[in-house]
Amino acid sequence: MIVEELAKFLINLKYEDIPEEVINKTKLCFLDFLGVTNRGFHEESSQIALETINQFNQKEGKCSIIGTGYSNENIHSNTHMKANHHANPSSNEYSNSLNAGFLNGISAHALDLDDGHRIAQLHPGCVVFPSALAICEEKNLSGKDFLEAVVCGYEIAIVLGKLVNPSHRNQGFHSTGTIGTFAAGSTVSKLLDFDLEKTIATFGLCGTTAAGLLESDHQGTMGKVLHVGNAVHNGIFSSFLAQKGFSGAESIFDGKEGFLKATSKEDFNEEYLTRYLENELGKFHIREVYFKKYPFCRHLHSSIDATLDIKNKLFNNFNIDDIKRIIIKTYKIAAEHDNFNPKTKEDLKQSLPYSIAIAIISNDMTLENIGNIDFNSYYFKNILEKIVIEIDDEFESLTPDYRPSKVIIEIYSGNDVEIVEKIVKLPLGETENSFSHNDIIEKFRLLNPNFELGRLKSIEKIESYKIRDFMKDLF
Template identity: 30%
Template sequence: MSLSKRLAEYVVETTYDDIPGEVVAFTKLCILDYFSSAIAGKDTPPIRKVEEMVEMLGGNEQASLINGGKSSVTNAALLNGAASHIVEQDDIHKSSIIHAATVVIPAALAIGESKKLDGKDLITAVVIGYEVCFRIGEAVSPSHYYYWHNTATCGTFGSAAATAKLLDLSVEQTVHALGSAGTQAAGLWEFIEDGAMSKQLHPGKAAMNGVIAGLLAEKDFSAASKILEGRRGFFEAMSDEYDADKITNGLGREFKIMENSFKVHASCRHTHHAMDLVSDFAREENLDPDEVEKIEVGTYAVAINITDNDDPQTVYQGKFSLQYCTALALVKQNGNLDTFTEENLWDEEIRHMMNKVTIFTDEAVDHAYPGKWGANVDIHLKNGETVTLTTEYPKGDPENHVTEDDLYEKFMVLAKAIDKSQAEEVAANILSLENADDLSSLFPYNVTVK
């Protein structure tokens, strides 16, 4: 049996009744967290550009847009996916290195709303989409991640799986959907060299491509039946080494969505370990930045590859600079969205502190990656004292979890672009999603405030 067929059987056979209550509750938090980032990102310049393109493309009004109004299911998946990935507060799965919400949920929302499906259908599709993309990401990581943006590549399979479930495709049709997803999977890390807007295109296009794959499969449009393990398939083409067993081990017996992590700081997840440590220390000790002689951050090699930038020139580049994020977190004692500003980017105190930050690969920490995204931080003070701080799990990991109240508060902060009463109603609708019969009520401009 091909891996695609095994995954397809899982997609077809899994029902809402198979999902334990705690998984349902957690999935609703993932959806709430998705809307936090999407609402916060909807008015940013890159997303406005995508919105303008969507308006130019036109299309039947099938699904809601995060900015208001409706468009085709493909356009909705594209825009709503792109919007949720720009403020750098979307969820992340450590082992697969995937931001699943930004890909799976926009695709599921678009198809679910257009088909007039309900909250239970959406929850089921999201659980399935996360499961499929996490497993594929785990199979090809970490080698795949050097050139390829896992959220874009592996995420495409997740959006296709969620779409296939909501379209009620057969096993054979779902195999075709996965095949069409895999052949569209793309997203290169080169954008990071320029801080380019391609990063927002990646999840939007992955969500859109998954929808396209499912809709074509519904019409019995054929695709590769062994898109993963085939000799010219995804594994061979896009990873130096892979573990195909990770696709099927425990499939149907566990729920990988429960391994999902949430982001506290508004920056690349590979900066969060150091930000947690230095912000907590600075806050607890009421540390004067002038007391610091230097800071040494030892972490895993991937974090260095992605975030080694000692002179960021834009706010967005700052979010991908471990040196800057460490300095910002120490001086400002947090890393929330409001701290990543043009003013702080060029703040003399933060820039001076950034020059004191040295980063390097710590072999022990690197060996534990990607199971643990840790760091060891030494803060050398001018009085001769050295403070050593360490973490294996950033805040928001399952091992260092945040609460429902934390995520609700995060939503209300990030949703400040809309009316507070609207935000409260959207959150209430999401947190009672299993009772919803109209998915459009999850979008802020569709809610009727009670």
């Protein structure tokens, strides 16, 4: 069964087996994660999550657990009910591994600036890093342990994502939530040094708790980030259950009613799955992860890049009133992000017309600048009215290897109409069009202007730290 091969990979991979370039990419992903998450914590969704966690930790919330003999006693994450059921709870209980992982997962995804993989169609970093940090801090593990587990988590996420997508996504599942649960559980089981039996049980439990529907994403709700928090939480919880002997189905992936049958229309026979894992597992797919420059859904980035390129070619020397039309030809999934009337901040991040209108008004696509734009102004509404979105069959045939877009801007020039266009097949930040270490540092700075950037140098020598000490020194 597929679960056994995945489990053996996790158990057998050692830090010493990981190529230096993969370690360096992992550190770059961590740098990106820290910048995005540190800023994302201040988003409304993260603050609501924190408030809710604290609400459940209040002393006055006394509920019975039937059969314990301790009716109406408080249950706290840092106490053993039978041995110490009168212990006082910590004042910052949200920092236990479950709560910290849950909250960091939400913060990591809240800005829509976290890393991703275009073929797997998911965001691995926002589930893997919160899981790894929570366990490494709780167990006082080393930087080597941390990096080793992160590479494992990314590998499981991407290999499974590539296996089930695009069918899984087209069925309405948010892969970061569903596949992300397996990635989180993989990361934790690696750090807890599970044997084959416990690792398989973890996968089984992760599979039956995995969740995430794209309806939450595309309706512009906070449910999108909840998928990530839940993936981390369920991955951690599943691992600790398995550690205690809680059983999970070893056929969770390829069983008659398993994950593959339930969430994908593809027909995965045993021969195909065996061959797929032989070709894909252990290739260190973290090398293929992209980074994001704009706080919008990744499917919009090619169109944004094309628009900004046209503006630069014109030296920004045109009057918005002179624009006749803005035509965006792109692939189906991107074109379906055609909301001309977003209601929330989350909704805005999924809107292709709004992202293009912002790019036309300003070259500055930072969070601060976007927050200062008057979306009810004449200029903004004028631009929106001129945007036309079309599905291009040729571009559709290029997906998922490419995410192409062609932006055509028609501009009145006297009695004539000047046409300027640009095709972008892959947006900035893909490995074929990559960001440098300095680019990610600059992204960190823009998101966290008051942070002392010199402290980030410790990431380069994270192997020499205990992660608990590393995080204390960093923040």
